[in-house]
Amino acid sequence: MFETIDISTDDRGVATLTLAREDKHNALSAVMIAELTKAAEVLGNDPAIRAVILTGAGKSFCAGGDLGWMQEQMRADAVTRASEARKLAEMLGALDRMPKPLIGKVQGQAFGGGIGMMSICDVAIGADHAKFGLTETRLGLIPATIGPYVVARMGAARARRVFMSARIFGASEAVDLGLLARAVPSGDLDTAIEREVAPYLNVAPGAVAEAKALVAALEPRVDPAMIDLTINALVSRWESEEAKDGIAAFFEKRKPAWQS
Numbered sequence: 001m002f003e004t005i006d007i008s009t010d011d012r013g014v015a016t017l018t019l020a021r022e023d024k025h026n027a028l029s030a031v032m033i034a035e036l037t038k039a040a041e042v043l044g045n046d047p048a049i050r051a052v053i054l055t056g057a058g059k060s061f062c063a064g065g066d067l068g069w070m071q072e073q074m075r076a077d078a079v080t081r082a083s084e085a086r087k088l089a090e091m092l093g094a095l096d097r098m099p100k101p102l103i104g105k106v107q108g109q110a111f112g113g114g115i116g117m118m119s120i121c122d123v124a125i126g127a128d129h130a131k132f133g134l135t136e137t138r139l140g141l142i143p144a145t146i147g148p149y150v151v152a153r154m155g156a157a158r159a160r161r162v163f164m165s166a167r168i169f170g171a172s173e174a175v176d177l178g179l180l181a182r183a184v185p186s187g188d189l190d191t192a193i194e195r196e197v198a199p200y201l202n203v204a205p206g207a208v209a210e211a212k213a214l215v216a217a218l219e220p221r222v223d224p225a226m227i228d229l230t231i232n233a234l235v236s237r238w239e240s241e242e243a244k245d246g247i248a249a250f251f252e253k254r255k256p257a258w259q260s
Contacts, residue, residue, distance in 0.1 A: 003126075004032035005039060005212055013050035014197055015043055015100075017258070019117075021066075024057035028113045029066040030084065033091045040094035043156070051200040053099070053193060054121060055105035061126075063113025067251075078235050087230045088145045093222065095119040096149060099209035103196045106180065107189060111135050116146025118179050119153040122212070125192045126171050128183040133168040140246030140256065144234035148222040154178045 006018040017039055019026035043049050056062055095102060095117075102122030109131045110117070118124045132158035134150070137141045143150060143163060151159045157179045160255055162169060184192045202209060237243055242258060249256040 002035045002039070004029060004187050005035050006257065007039060007043070009049065012086060013248055014201075015049050015051070016053045016055065017043065017080050017138055019054075019056040022056075022060075023108075024066060025060035025063035026056040026114075027063045027066040027069075028088070028117075029069050030087070032066075033087050037087075037091040037094050038068075039092070040098045043140060044094075044098040044100060047205070048160040049100055050205060051101045051197050053103050053105050053197065054095075054117065055107055059109070060114075061106045061130070062114030062117050063109065064114050070247065071251070073238065078239065081238050082231050085145050085234050086227070089227045089231065092116055092120050092146065093227075094147055096222070096235050097213075097216065099212060100192070100205075101200050101208060101212070103193060105193045107129060107186065113146055115143070119146065119149040120253075123181045124179065125189065125196065126174060126187045127189055128171045130171050130174075131168050131187065132170070132174050133166060134162055135166045135168075137164055138166040138246065139250055139260075140191065140237070140240060140242035140244070142233060142237050144230040144237070146156065147230055148226050148250040152219065152222070154202055157221040197213065219259055 004019070006019050006020045007015055008018075009015045019032070021027060021032065043052050069084075073084065076084070102119050102121045104126075105119035106118060106124050106126035107130070108127065111133050112135055115132060115134055134143045147163075150163070154177050162177065169177075171180060174180040175183050182192060201244070242256070245258070246256045
């Protein structure tokens with residue numbers, strides 16, 4: 001059914017949604033974005049599903065945007081870039097609104113869009129060796145489409161610590177920033193995830209769905225106007241000379257003009 005993700009469900013109704021591009025560090029391609037959007041619909045509408053674990057295959061959780069996708073964006077026009085950004089926004093929104101608890105099992109590194117994937121989880125537990133970063137500004141870009149979810153998770157004050165600098169940080173700081181609820185040794189990660197899953201097997205699924213929807217209604221909303229703002233900001237940044245030089249420099253393995 002899927003090319004870039006795997007879904008397995010145990011006899012308790014606990015589904016594991018795995019980003020399955022291990023050779024690409026589970027980077028988000030156009031196909032993966034479409035499949036994750038569909039997965040959110042399938043899992044969200046299945047009454048047998050009690051909870052969903054989101055994880056990645058291999059050593060990385062999610063390395064952000066796929067390099068091939070990025071090269072396509074370099075050649076695209078503004079309308080195409082906006083369309084692709086909207087697909088990413090719709091995928092994040094679909095997982096964020098999914099009426100099932102979404103538990104992040106962050107077994108490895110996450111950068112860029114991977115931080116966005118962590119941010120739409122109801123709770124995320126990470127391996128204590130993992131590294132993280134919002135690395136877009138290294139390329140002359142900005143973390144725009146994922147921005148509403150990242151800022152909602154961290155809060156603006158904490159987001160300012162890492163949102164613009166592209167600084168790499170460890171799991172303990174990810175906990176301090178609110179991205180992770182806890183960081184544990186890799187060998188303890190399965191046990192820690194099971195502790196998050198277990199309570200959901202003893203509560204009413206409909207009440208869980210409505211409680212999650214209530215939280216979404218009470219917090220600042222990621223509405224269509226905000227999505228449009230982030231898309232427009234990203235498209236504008238793609239047109240900048242900094243982005244053109246930064247992305248070209250990345251693929252040419254050289255420093256961009258503005259890097260010391």
